[in-house]
Amino acid sequence: MSEERSGSRTKTGVLLLGLALAAVLGAVGYRSLDRQDGAAPPTAGADPLATLEARVEDDPRDAATWQELGYARFDRGDFGAAATAYRRAIEIDPDEAVLWSALGEALVMDSERDPLPANARAAFRHAVSLDPADPRARYFLAVERDLDGDHEGAIAAWLDLLEDTPRGAPWEADLVRTIEQVGRINSIDVAERIARAQAARGAQVAFAGGGAATAAIPGPSAAQIAAASAMPPGEQRQMAEGMVARLEAKLAADPANVDGWIMLMRSRMTLGQPDRARRALADATRANPAAAVQLREAAEALGIR
Template sequence: MSETGSTRPWGRILLGGAVAVALVSVGYAVSRDRSDAPPPVSTASPAPSAAADPEAVIRQLQERVGANPKDAEGWQQLGWVYFETARYAEAARAYRRATDLVPGNATFWSSLGEALVMADERDPMPADAAKAFDRALAIDAKDPRARYFLGVRKDLGGDHTGALDVWFALLADTPPGAPWEKDLRRTIEQVGKINSIDVASRLAAITQTAPHLDLPNPVATAAIPGPTTGQMQAAASLPKGQQDQMIQGMVDSLEAKLKGNPGNVDGWIMLMRSRMTLGETGKAAGALKSAIAANPAQEKRLRSEAALLSVPGA
């Protein structure tokens, strides 16, 4: 895709979800913010919401990593909040600290790459961003964000067909009905239209499967019944810090219940989903290990569901 004037290709994939009382959703969305690309799409938040008071959240996370500079998940969450408040250079620095601490985490590297892309006002694909995406793919060839930006790199280089091939492969690995499917299809359709490439037949013929096996009703991406009116009103009346404590308490309570009933496979999946939502990737990986240890016969399913959530080690 050629650049025109001051426009440039932007890409965003967010992995995770927004937690609010009893409502947790997981997904990622793809958008390209430029005049000749698909319009931006709404995205879910993979960390505690920064919408209410982002500066307060930033201060809390700064204090957290200040007290423990080796807290990789704290650096990741700080990077996410910086990113969501358009402080991309600071986001990149935070994500880089996370990669320094846990160099084997593909999500950290692809997040770093995305932040570096957004931080650079001149180069649509800075060399250090490309290296970060390459590191992510070397660790996890299925990392959706890195795969998406691999397509962006091809597109920037004039290989529009190659870019679409990458995105079609990503779509093929997307579970049917996943939250991000619609946005990825829209990206393919509009890039094809811009470059006069017919994509309709390929879209119609593509067969989507889960990363490890076809899960007819994956818990990882399933909708969860929303909170009651009373719960919503109670949560809304709490200060932001207390809301976060409520959310954390609910997740910790779920983990405690699973220790008493480790055979609840759906519960383990929900715990992994919640941990990833909060940016606690290490705890999510730990939950996967515990779930498999308690339910060895369900290992294949657990790993498949965990892969939908990008749990490390899935």
């Protein structure tokens, strides 16, 4: 692998978990799904994951329940099992773009080393073949461009996505930060282009939790976000911190995973924990002295001082 390719992989690794965390912080997901099948909500005190597993056992041909189970498993950090659930949903409903992009995201998060494995790339491409507007697939296909060294093309694709992003959507700020960071790392001026993309949005593109909002990137739908927005912020944050804790546990077992350390730094900054981000940088550098330059470059792009 060339030096440029390696650096690009690391730089984009900075960005992946942050968007997922933004979605979690803005919406707690599967527990708030719109139910269109008339099923009763889980019994008080019941484990939602166990409830969903029982439902798919009772009715294994219900794609919507497999989708909910996929999101529930994703939310618990069990990304491989989430991918399995999304595949089952796709077997039943193969023409639903959101299932393919959700599968791709789960495969990304389940990958130990490759920040965008081939099977995830294929899932995202299939999603846009079904729905060219799918925002999650569009986001990650722009990541693919960045990984392949086409930083300008990646930024242009993210700017197009920003123009289509509902004003005030929970993921908007993180998308802007992604564009800014890739621009900063690669000496590409993006400030005016971001402003133009935001100004170009029509009046109908506004986030109010209703039909004007498109699906979230990556993760929950607009309906999920709207329903979850009323949940206590402390509970939302607790779930996000749980994702970060699981990432830390993986790094304790595999401290040589440089991309994982960069994801952790990104996550700590997203959660407003710069001290813990600095600690992650120190731990990462100590475990990976040969990657110290890459780690410091990523930290600087994230604003870690």
